[in-house]
Amino acid sequence: MQANVLHTSLVYLKGVGPNRAETLGTELGLTTFGDLLQLYPNRYLDKTHYYKINQLRDSGADVQVVGKIVHLKTVDQKRGKRLEASFVDETGEMKLVWFRGHKWIRENLKLNTPYVVFGRVNRYGSTFSMPHPEMELLKEHQAGLKIAMQPIYPSTEKLSAKGITNRVLSKMIQQLFLETRANFPETLSPVLIEELRLIPKAEALLNIHFPKSQELLAKAQFRLKFEELFFVQLQLLSKKAARKQKIKGLPFTTVGTYFNTFFEDHLPFELTNAQKKVIKEIRKDMGSSAQMNRLLQGDVGSGKTIVALLCMLLAMDNGFQACLMAPTEILAQQHYNNLKELLGKMEVKMALLTGSTKKAERTLLHNQLENGNLNILVGTHAVLEDKVQFKQLGLAIIDEQHRFGVAQRSKLWRKNPIPPHILVMTATPIPRTLAMSLYGDLDISVIDELPPGRKPVKTVHRYDANRLNVFRFLKEEIAKGRQAYVVYPLIQESEALDYKDLMDGYESISREFPLPDYQISIVHGKMKPKDKDYEMERFVKGETHIMVATTVIEVGVNIPNASVMVIESAERFGLSQLHQLRGRVGRGADQSYCILMTSHKLSEDARTRLETMCRTNDGFEIAEVDLNLRGPGDLMGTQQSGLLHLKIADIVKDNPILKLARYHAIQTLTDDPKLEKPENYPIRTAYIHLVKDKALWGYIS
Numbered sequence: 001m002q003a004n005v006l007h008t009s010l011v012y013l014k015g016v017g018p019n020r021a022e023t024l025g026t027e028l029g030l031t032t033f034g035d036l037l038q039l040y041p042n043r044y045l046d047k048t049h050y051y052k053i054n055q056l057r058d059s060g061a062d063v064q065v066v067g068k069i070v071h072l073k074t075v076d077q078k079r080g081k082r083l084e085a086s087f088v089d090e091t092g093e094m095k096l097v098w099f100r101g102h103k104w105i106r107e108n109l110k111l112n113t114p115y116v117v118f119g120r121v122n123r124y125g126s127t128f129s130m131p132h133p134e135m136e137l138l139k140e141h142q143a144g145l146k147i148a149m150q151p152i153y154p155s156t157e158k159l160s161a162k163g164i165t166n167r168v169l170s171k172m173i174q175q176l177f178l179e180t181r182a183n184f185p186e187t188l189s190p191v192l193i194e195e196l197r198l199i200p201k202a203e204a205l206l207n208i209h210f211p212k213s214q215e216l217l218a219k220a221q222f223r224l225k226f227e228e229l230f231f232v233q234l235q236l237l238s239k240k241a242a243r244k245q246k247i248k249g250l251p252f253t254t255v256g257t258y259f260n261t262f263f264e265d266h267l268p269f270e271l272t273n274a275q276k277k278v279i280k281e282i283r284k285d286m287g288s289s290a291q292m293n294r295l296l297q298g299d300v301g302s303g304k305t306i307v308a309l310l311c312m313l314l315a316m317d318n319g320f321q322a323c324l325m326a327p328t329e330i331l332a333q334q335h336y337n338n339l340k341e342l343l344g345k346m347e348v349k350m351a352l353l354t355g356s357t358k359k360a361e362r363t364l365l366h367n368q369l370e371n372g373n374l375n376i377l378v379g380t381h382a383v384l385e386d387k388v389q390f391k392q393l394g395l396a397i398i399d400e401q402h403r404f405g406v407a408q409r410s411k412l413w414r415k416n417p418i419p420p421h422i423l424v425m426t427a428t429p430i431p432r433t434l435a436m437s438l439y440g441d442l443d444i445s446v447i448d449e450l451p452p453g454r455k456p457v458k459t460v461h462r463y464d465a466n467r468l469n470v471f472r473f474l475k476e477e478i479a480k481g482r483q484a485y486v487v488y489p490l491i492q493e494s495e496a497l498d499y500k501d502l503m504d505g506y507e508s509i510s511r512e513f514p515l516p517d518y519q520i521s522i523v524h525g526k527m528k529p530k531d532k533d534y535e536m537e538r539f540v541k542g543e544t545h546i547m548v549a550t551t552v553i554e555v556g557v558n559i560p561n562a563s564v565m566v567i568e569s570a571e572r573f574g575l576s577q578l579h580q581l582r583g584r585v586g587r588g589a590d591q592s593y594c595i596l597m598t599s600h601k602l603s604e605d606a607r608t609r610l611e612t613m614c615r616t617n618d619g620f621e622i623a624e625v626d627l628n629l630r631g632p633g634d635l636m637g638t639q640q641s642g643l644l645h646l647k648i649a650d651i652v653k654d655n656p657i658l659k660l661a662r663y664h665a666i667q668t669l670t671d672d673p674k675l676e677k678p679e680n681y682p683i684r685t686a687y688i689h690l691v692k693d694k695a696l697w698g699y700i701s
């Protein structure tokens with residue numbers, strides 16, 4: 001019955017009505033009692049203090065003042081009018097200002113009557129003014145609910161324009177507590193409540209909206225954050241469990257000749273411990289009868305390719321074909337060459353399929369795939385085309401996943417009656433704790449160790465004024481036989497401008513590094529693919545010394561002889577992009593360098609990014625900083641995971657609570673996978689309502 005109350009439309013809450021309900025819906029996405037109850041305050045203000053007008057300072061803080069309006073007038077301004085009230089107390093005078101809603105205010109405000117006004121003060125000359133203050137008659141204020149902390153709710157321009165101020169919202173929520181008698185059902189088990197010393201749900205809700213003390217507020221916040229993250233984890237975990245049960249996989253039970261021959265006779269180096277660990281995880285996964293859906297994270301240069309190859313050989317040992325997809329032609333070609341070289345004289349039939357594969361060749365290839373004469377297909381998106389049919393596809397590997405969407409992944413599934421195992425490889429590091437919590441339906445393996453003997457890239461930050469020194473350094477490196485990248489930002493919104501920057505840069509570099517001593521390649525997004533490839537090839541072959549490029553070279557290219565990466569306007573790049581770009585150098589035996597060029601004008605965030613890059617080469621550490629700077633919105637996978645739409649918890653700031661919630665979600669489900677035990681009844685009920693709301697019903701049941 002209680003759950004029904006929470007599903008009641010807000011129209012029926014006293015003081016709301018159809019108009020306000022509509023505004024609440026469009027502005028804040030609130031439609032039910034339950035939604036309003038979960039409109040948690042952003043912050044709280046201590047309203048126990050009253051300021052005198054002569055105590056006001058230009059601090060931008062929200063303050064509360066008691067006084068009277070002695071005069072009200074309309075003032076013409078550039079656009080429209082503003083309403084201005086002279087507000088006085090025994091120490092002085094200030095202004096209250098409204099830019100909208102004049103009529104309503106004029107009709108409702110009383111002159112010469114004591115008010116408590118509340119809001120942010122600005123100073124103009126010697127006068128303080130408070131725009132759009134919250135107003136309450138002193139009499140009502142004194143009779144009102146005594147709460148130590150005043151909640152401040154999320155708001156929008158439109159809400160305040162339509163008179164739904166913070167105070168009105170607060171009143172609505174009070175009304176909600178009255179009408180429901182604050183009889184909100186418990187949603188966690190007694191065991192959890194006891195073990196974590198949580199306050200009951202109803203008490204938490206009351207104190208989040210009307211905190212009786214700082215201490216109770218903190219307890220309420222903890223309880224609600226924990227609960228929110230706990231239920232997200234329950235969803236992710238049961239989704240994963242459901243997938244394991246439902247989706248049958250191809251059990252790869254054999255380790256056979258292909259794998260063993262390669263391992264014994266062709267492995268060019270000893271695997272790192274991290275590579276061994278990851279291969280073991282993948283083997284175990286593919287050996288079970290459930291379909292593998294695994295994300296392999298490894299920093300640039302950590303050696304994911306060899307792992308991919310070993311897995312593909314395993315597929316072959318079990319009588320299956322495998323495919324490896326890359327986001328660009330250059331990368332697919334590189335993978336193909338790489339694998340060819342690694343395999344040496346081994347009897348493996350492998351082919352490359354890209355957009356530029358000739359028709360005749362393509363037809364042949366299609367046939368060979370279908371009758372099983374090909375073991376491994378390497379390619380681009382072209383692999384996904386319906387015409388490409390395998391005899392028995394057992395494993396699909398996707399490199400650099402962020403270029404492929406979920407829809408494309410599912411296309412792969414349909415290439416075999418029983419879906420192939422899927423391994424997604426990415427060099428975009430995600431902080432580990434976060435990754436675990438983000439990916440409900442992917443298992444995760446991490447290569448957290450670089451092959452031995454790598455020299456970390458030396459990274460420095462230089463201002464544009466130092467350009468001549470940087471060029472001199474480039475010349476020295478080129479004289480030693482090295483090659484260099486000079487990268488310019490390309491950001492969609494200012495494409496034309498960026499393009500001009502690139503061309504200007506190219507010209508100035510051409511002047512500084514003249515023919516015939518220096519050869520320069522240029523690659524950018526406006527070039528035809530064929531021209532791009534041609535320029536790229538020249539650089540790969542060492543025919544050119546400098547590659548001037550936009551970020552098109554970001555992903556995957558492997559040119560060990562390139563040892564210098566100059567990033568122009570580095571302040572405009574995000575951290576993960578900078579890290580990816582830097583990963584293009586440091587692939588050979590020589591010391592490599594990354595030079596971050598910027599102007600003198602730097603924001604604080606930009607400074608942090610540059611300092612981080614200069615301090616560390618560790619992708620995970622960089623990802624952690626990135627997450628703290630930008631929040632989780634840009635991380636891949638966050639959109640699908642539901643973790644972005646949290647009402648109270650913050651996966652960055654509340655990471656310890658997230659870990660705790662995950663731990664307890666695992667414990668709970670291990671102990672009672674279907675949540676059938678009586679003590680878990682509250683969890684089950686809450687969970688069912690939650691997934692119903694989100695149309696996710698069916699994971700536990």
Ligand code: ADP
Pocket residue numbers: 269270271272275298299300301302303304305306427451452558
């Ligand atoms: P990424 O993870 O960025 O795809 P690659 O697979 O391209 O990395 O490997 C980067 C380089 O490191 C390659 O030249 C590869 O041959 C080399 N490599 C990979 N694993 C090892 C290892 N265990 N020992 C030595 N070198 C390795």
Ligand code: MG
Pocket residue numbers: 304305399556
């Ligand atoms: Mg790679």
